[in-house]
Amino acid sequence: xxxxxxxxxxxxxxxxxxxxxxxxxxxxxxxxxxxxxxxxxxxxxxxxxxxxxxxxxxxxxxxxxxxxxxxxxxxxxxxxxxxxxxxxxxxxxxxxxxxxxxxxxxxxxxxxxxxxxxxxxxx
Amino acid sequence: xxxxxxxxxxxxxxxxxxxxxxxxxxxxxxxxxxxxxxxxxxxxxxxxxxxxxxxxxxxxxxxxxxxxxxxxxxxxxxxxxxxxxxxxxxxxxxxxxxxxxxxxxxx
Numbered sequence: 001x002x003x004x005x006x007x008x009x010x011x012x013x014x015x016x017x018x019x020x021x022x023x024x025x026x027x028x029x030x031x032x033x034x035x036x037x038x039x040x041x042x043x044x045x046x047x048x049x050x051x052x053x054x055x056x057x058x059x060x061x062x063x064x065x066x067x068x069x070x071x072x073x074x075x076x077x078x079x080x081x082x083x084x085x086x087x088x089x090x091x092x093x094x095x096x097x098x099x100x101x102x103x104x105x106x107x108x109x110x111x112x113x114x115x116x117x118x119x120x121x122x123x
Numbered sequence: 124x125x126x127x128x129x130x131x132x133x134x135x136x137x138x139x140x141x142x143x144x145x146x147x148x149x150x151x152x153x154x155x156x157x158x159x160x161x162x163x164x165x166x167x168x169x170x171x172x173x174x175x176x177x178x179x180x181x182x183x184x185x186x187x188x189x190x191x192x193x194x195x196x197x198x199x200x201x202x203x204x205x206x207x208x209x210x211x212x213x214x215x216x217x218x219x220x221x222x223x224x225x226x227x228x229x230x
Contacts, residue, residue: 035219037167044210044221044223045159045210045224047219047220050217050219062218095166106155107172107214109173109214110157110212111169111172111178112169113166113167114166115166116166
């Protein structure tokens, strides 16, 4: 079945770096865009980043632009999020999610989502 | 950036009730609106895509519609398993913003 599993979360000091991974299985990885979405403790969902199916286009939310880098390895069916210059406010559960696009290329939606990995930024 | 505003933020209803959650975009998102359900301690799951299309496997008591700038999620015949937080998300332009969420409880 289609599955996404995040890893790489942990505790890091402010100003530090961390790389998250998202391992995919059960679908043609190289045919789908992928997103990162995060959720701070007790808060709502915040969209973080998107990478196209071929890795040629990327986009970022304003709070992470310039600090986070999304990438993918289609030979390994794996998505990454390199997080630098981490701040206390980056503390959150980070989810990866597969993008699905309508056959006519119009609408898109996120399904499925991984279970998430927790990142804690604290001194 | 497009801001998504949901209302209400909290909702308490009885089993069997019909509940309505509204989402409004700060600028037009056309029909590029999705709804997600997040149960406590779990990852979000897709309920509705393209503003009104029910995801496969989602019970038919869930429905959604659009009227002008307002998008509406309706649960007809609330069930105990519907306790969750519901989020709208626009997929029209990046950043693909979410509403702040509506937490639904059973009375």
